[in-house]
């Protein structure tokens with residue numbers, strides 16, 4: 001087990017990024033010009049300063065004004081920055097909230113019954129998840145921490161045990177397992193027995209992949225270069241596991257229905273191959289052969305969403321060494337067009353998607369570790 005294999009940027013990556021800054025900027029401008037000429041899906045990025053080493057970003061409406069806001073986990077500051085949106089694509093830093101040691105991943109969800117959006121954060125150095133309960137006005141109560149496994153790197157909000165309350169599943173990098181935290185409905189969680197997966201899990205997603213109306217999990221394992229599919233029993237346990245191969249150094253997985261056949265499919269970024277793997281689901285917990293699509297250098301995170309309003313799910317991938325985001329537009333049969341790249345800032349990792357400006361189209365937020373800011377890409381359909 002490689003305990004020191006961290007998800008964050010190594011110093012070599014940072015220096016590599018600095019060395020390539022000039023040529024990277026020139027290339028980015030050229031790519032942006034090309035994209036604009038071809039009918040760009042996104043306007044040039046606007047950047048908003050946050051804390052030190054932002055690794056992850058979530059979008060939700062924290063103050064209830066109908067406009068999407070940002071929550072950013074700052075690994076270097078051990079806190080979360082809240083940026084409130086004005087509904088037109090602009091964001092103001094509102095406040096920071098202390099969380100655990102080296103927050104790595106952040107998700108929004110409603111964990112108690114007050115209707116306000118709350119936050120959960122995986123802290124990789126103190127083996128906890130911080131829960132921040134929102135007050136509905138954009139502010140949060142002080143974090144409460146819950147123990148999970150060793151070196152939690154990613155988490156997902158889902159209904160896992162059929163009581164209608166939001167639960168959490170957390171990928172523990174050092175333990176090769178997943179912690180299941182069942183929500184009690186008042187903002188507290190109960191930890192069930194951990195579930196083993198492959199070696200060094202770094203990313204996690206939730207959906208029903210075998211069409212039994214019970215939520216399942218997809219966990220991407222860096223060392224094993226595969227995805228563990230855990231089939232849920234609807235009671236918060238996952239008795240069945242099958243592993244499906246992907247590429248080299250996968251850190252992130254997304255579940256979606258790319259070919260619109262009603263069965264969940266998955267995609268990973270492969271940092272060692274500079275591409276993505278897509279495997280289409282068969283609806284019974286199994287998946288078809290891997291298809292690969294090239295993206296930029298050192299892809300770190302992948303998300304899926306409908307981005308160009310043609311009815312086919314698309315992919316967005318953050319390319320840490322290219323300082324841009326690759327957009328792969330989906331086709332009806334579950335294959336993808338070649339990537340279009342959109343420039344962001346230095347060493348982008350975290351991605352989130354939602355409509356933040358009120359106009360048509362889903363927008364992207366990208367957390368840039370190298371420049372301690374978040375890039376917002378506004379969709380221009």
Ligand SMILES: [Ca+2]
Pocket residue numbers: 060061062063064065066067068069084085
């Ligand atoms: Ca708002």
Ligand SMILES: [Ca+2]
Pocket residue numbers: 207208209210211212213214215216231232
């Ligand atoms: Ca299921």
Ligand SMILES: [Ca+2]
Pocket residue numbers: 256257258259260261262263264265280281
């Ligand atoms: Ca499908």
Ligand SMILES: [Ca+2]
Pocket residue numbers: 306307308309310311312313314329330
């Ligand atoms: Ca699409």
